[in-house]
Amino acid sequence: MLVKTFGSAVYGVDAITITVEVNVDQGVNFFLVGLPDSAVKESQQRIEASLKNTGYRLPGKKITINMAPADIRKEGSAYDLPLALGILAASEQIQAPGIEDFLIMGELSLDGSLQPIKGSLPMAIKAREDGFKGFILPAANALEAGIVEGINVYGVENIGEAIGVITSPETAEPVKVDIRATFDGKNTLHALDFADVKGQENVKRALEIAAAGGHNIILIGPPGVGKTMLAKRIPTILPPLSIEEALETTKIHSVAGILGNNVSLITERPFRNPHHTVSDVALVGGGSNPKPGEISLAHNGILFLDELPEFKRSVLEVLRQPLEDRVVTISRAKISVDYPSSFMLVASMNPSPSGDFFQPGESPDSEFAVRRYLAKISGPLMDRIDLHIEVNPVAFEELRNREQGEASASIRERVVRARELQIDRFADEPGIYANAMLTPKLMKKHCEIDTAGEALLKNAVERLGFSARSYARILKVARTIADLEGANDISSAHLAEAVQYRALDREGWLA
Numbered sequence: 001m002l003v004k005t006f007g008s009a010v011y012g013v014d015a016i017t018i019t020v021e022v023n024v025d026q027g028v029n030f031f032l033v034g035l036p037d038s039a040v041k042e043s044q045q046r047i048e049a050s051l052k053n054t055g056y057r058l059p060g061k062k063i064t065i066n067m068a069p070a071d072i073r074k075e076g077s078a079y080d081l082p083l084a085l086g087i088l089a090a091s092e093q094i095q096a097p098g099i100e101d102f103l104i105m106g107e108l109s110l111d112g113s114l115q116p117i118k119g120s121l122p123m124a125i126k127a128r129e130d131g132f133k134g135f136i137l138p139a140a141n142a143l144e145a146g147i148v149e150g151i152n153v154y155g156v157e158n159i160g161e162a163i164g165v166i167t168s169p170e171t172a173e174p175v176k177v178d179i180r181a182t183f184d185g186k187n188t189l190h191a192l193d194f195a196d197v198k199g200q201e202n203v204k205r206a207l208e209i210a211a212a213g214g215h216n217i218i219l220i221g222p223p224g225v226g227k228t229m230l231a232k233r234i235p236t237i238l239p240p241l242s243i244e245e246a247l248e249t250t251k252i253h254s255v256a257g258i259l260g261n262n263v264s265l266i267t268e269r270p271f272r273n274p275h276h277t278v279s280d281v282a283l284v285g286g287g288s289n290p291k292p293g294e295i296s297l298a299h300n301g302i303l304f305l306d307e308l309p310e311f312k313r314s315v316l317e318v319l320r321q322p323l324e325d326r327v328v329t330i331s332r333a334k335i336s337v338d339y340p341s342s343f344m345l346v347a348s349m350n351p352s353p354s355g356d357f358f359q360p361g362e363s364p365d366s367e368f369a370v371r372r373y374l375a376k377i378s379g380p381l382m383d384r385i386d387l388h389i390e391v392n393p394v395a396f397e398e399l400r401n402r403e404q405g406e407a408s409a410s411i412r413e414r415v416v417r418a419r420e421l422q423i424d425r426f427a428d429e430p431g432i433y434a435n436a437m438l439t440p441k442l443m444k445k446h447c448e449i450d451t452a453g454e455a456l457l458k459n460a461v462e463r464l465g466f467s468a469r470s471y472a473r474i475l476k477v478a479r480t481i482a483d484l485e486g487a488n489d490i491s492s493a494h495l496a497e498a499v500q501y502r503a504l505d506r507e508g509w510l511a
Contacts, residue, residue, distance in 0.1 A: 003090040005082040006103050007067075008126055009074060010119035012290070012330075012337030013251050015126035017103070019068045020079070022086035027062030032083075034067030037075045046077070046108045047084045054112035054159055059091040075289050078117040081106035081136070081162060088163070096166045103127040104136045104162070112159045114138040118257035121250055124148040134169065136162050143264035144254060146177035147247070177264050183243055190236040195407040199398035203230055206389045206501055208411050211237045212418035213480030214434030215473075216323065216345040216384060218308065220503065221391030223355045227348035230391070231304050234346060235271050236408035238302075239419045245300045248340060252299055256292050270301030272343075276310040284318045290330040290337050295322050298343035308349040309376040316381055319345070323384045326437070344436075345385065349377075357390075374504075383469040386436065386477050388503035418483040435480045440472070447475040453492045460499045474498045 007018045030044055048058040065083060067074050082104040089096045105123060107115040116138050124145035127135045134152040135145055142155025152174035156162045165172040194204060203219065203226075210217040211234060219227040241249065250266045253259040259266070274283060274294045285293030295303055305311060322328045326342040351357045352370045360367070382388075419434065425446060426432040432439070438446065449457065461471055477498040478490045487494070 001090045001092065003086050003096075004100055005086040005089075006100065006132070007079050007082040007105050008103060008119075008123040009072060010122055010255055011072075011335060012339060013122060013255050013292070015119065015122040016072065017126060017130050018072075018074065018079075020082045020086050021066040021068065022083070022090040023064045024059055024087070024090040025062045025064070028060060029062045031062075031064045032067075033065070034070045035073045036067060036079075037073060039077045040067075040074050040079055043077065043080045043083055043108075046080055046110065047087065049110040050080075050108045050112040050159060051084065051088070053110060056088060056093055058087065059093075061091070063087060063090075073289070076118070077107040077115075078105045080108035081114065081159065084108060084159060085162060085166065094163055094167060096163075098133075098169060099166050101133040101169075102136050102166060103130075103132045103134070106136070106138045106156070106162070108159065114140075114156060114158060114162075116140040116261050119255045120145040121148070121247075121254040121259075124151060124153060125251075127151055134165070134174070136165055140261035142175040143177055143262055144250070144259060146175035147179050147250075147264050149179075179243065179265065183246060183265060183267055190408065192233045192236055193408045194233050194236065194411060195404040197226065197230065197233070197405050198401060199394040200226060200230065200391065201405075203389055203391050204405070204411070206387050207234055208237065208415060209477060209480055209484065209501075210234070210344065210346075210387055211239075211411075212415045212484055213386075213422070213476065214344055214436035215386035215477060215480065216347075216436070217387040217389065218347040218349065218382075218385050218504075219389050219391050220349055220351050222350060222357065222393065225391045225393050227391050228306055231306070231346050231348060232271075233408065234302060234344075235269055237412045237415050238269050239412070239416045241267060241269055241300060249300050252292050252296050252340065256297060258297070270298050271304065272298040272302070273304045273306065276305075276307055278311070278315060280312075280315045280318045283315055284322070284328055284330075285339055286330050288332070290332065290335070290339075292339045293328075295319070295328060295341040295343060296339040299340045301343060303343045303345050305345070305347045308347040309373055313376060313378070316376075317378065320381055320384065323381075326431075342437075347385065351390075379467075382504055383467055383473075386473045387501040389501060390503050414484055417486070418480065421483045421486075435476050435483070438476050438479070443472065443475055447479050447490060449475075449478075449490050449495065450492075453490060453495045456492050456495055457499075464499075464502070466502065470502055474502065477501060 002023045005020045008015045009018050088094045089099055120137055120141040121144050124135050128151040136154045139155035139157050146153045154165045155175050246265050272294050283294045322341040328339050328341045330337050352365045353373045354364045358370045423433050478494040481494040482490050
């Protein structure tokens with residue numbers, strides 16, 4: 001008897017429906033075809049043990065299983081459940097005339113219980129698109145898949161419960177998730193706060209601008225001045241995720257398998273902080289079966305690279321294309337996948353090998369040593385960082401000052417107002433919601449400057465040697481500064497402040 005069940009394979013951040021054809025016939029053998037990997041082939045032993053321990057059996061007949069489309073490699077142990085249920089239906093141990101109405105995924109333990117799987121959110125989205133009536137999966141992943149409206153999601157603890165859903169779907173209770181309640185009910189309080197930061201008002205201002213426009217920023221200063229402390233407080237002033245952004249972010253984390261069990265939705269912007277020993281594949285994504293890397297896990301959030309020159313140059317260079325295009329393409333011989341990577345890069349570094357700013361005749365570092373140290377970061381990469389901020393030590397009097405600084409909540413209010421202006425401005429531009437994303441065409445429209453501003457910018461470009469990309473970044477930052485003030489036009493004051501934030505572009509910075 002031939003029975004078809006349906007599973008799903010995840011490629012990139014999208015899913016593909018897999019048809020599992022199970023045929024039980026006369027003879028004795030077990031054939032599993034359709035380009036399965038080792039984990040899929042090992043399912044025979046898991047299925048045999050789990051069926052025996054739950055009162056069923058692997059029939060002593062010729063079992064042929066084909067996983068179509070046959071030219072797509074099937075990987076992982078999550079196909080155990082559709083294979084097992086197909087065998088039971090084809091051997092007539094269960095009566096399941098409606099089995100083809102369900103997408104089924106789950107890894108079996110030997111006792112018949114189910115282990116969590118990766119990528120259940122994109123699978124649920126694909127199941128809805130393909131018109132399935134229900135999606136059966138491990139209970140640990142039910143909340144994650146349940147946020148997809150328009151399809152019944154059934155979370156089951158074991159194979160017995162899965163059989164019950166298929167044979168008596170009218171008695172099964174689907175998971176119900178109120179997306180709005182889940183999204184709004186999350187506590188957005190942070191343990192960190194800018195109120196705890198002593199001094200560094202100029203750096204706080206720069207971080208506010210970066211958060212308001214989604215700009216990349218690098219903090220340069222000696223050890224102990226608070227670069228890392230400041231960077232870790234940036235999430236406290238970022239605008240909250242929209243529901244669409246939350247779904248995008250959750251989808252990526254689901255595919256990577258780091259969402260966690262019984263979690264339905266990511267409601268806070270990601271903050272990824274990889275160690276400087278990270279490989280280029282771990283950062284950008286990849287592998288034989290491509291998986292998202294740190295830059296995609298930071299999508300809609302922050303990628304923080306502490307001690308930037310300590311990262312391998314080859315690792316840093318892979319950032320150039322994602323920073324520009326906000327998407328990373330991973331190509332292999334048989335497949336090419338795109339991962340979203342619209343993140344805000346926050347980096348920190350010492351200004352010299354010894355850690356102190358270079359002072360001729362006073363620094364323990366030679367000018368050559370400092371230049372070699374800074375050369376670890378390429379010019380094209382530095383050009384893509386909008387704000388370069390020098391962080392200086394805080395005076396003792398400020399450290400002892402008992403008055404708290406401005407709280408993150410009040411800074412965040414200004415950031416949110418500026419972002420709302422940008423969202424309204426770019427309402428007709430799909431995929432663009434912050435000034436950092438401005439294209440050359442949109443810059444001509446929204447970054448107009450007057451005669452005085454043009455003269456100021458011309459003088460800065462000629463004297464400080466800015467590149468064309470630096471010029472564009474200055475205009476974008478100036479647009480954000482104007483938005484923070486609620487100004488429609490970019491003034492000379494906005495441009496002058498934006499020019500200050502290009503420290504590493506200045507001629508004679510080492511001196």
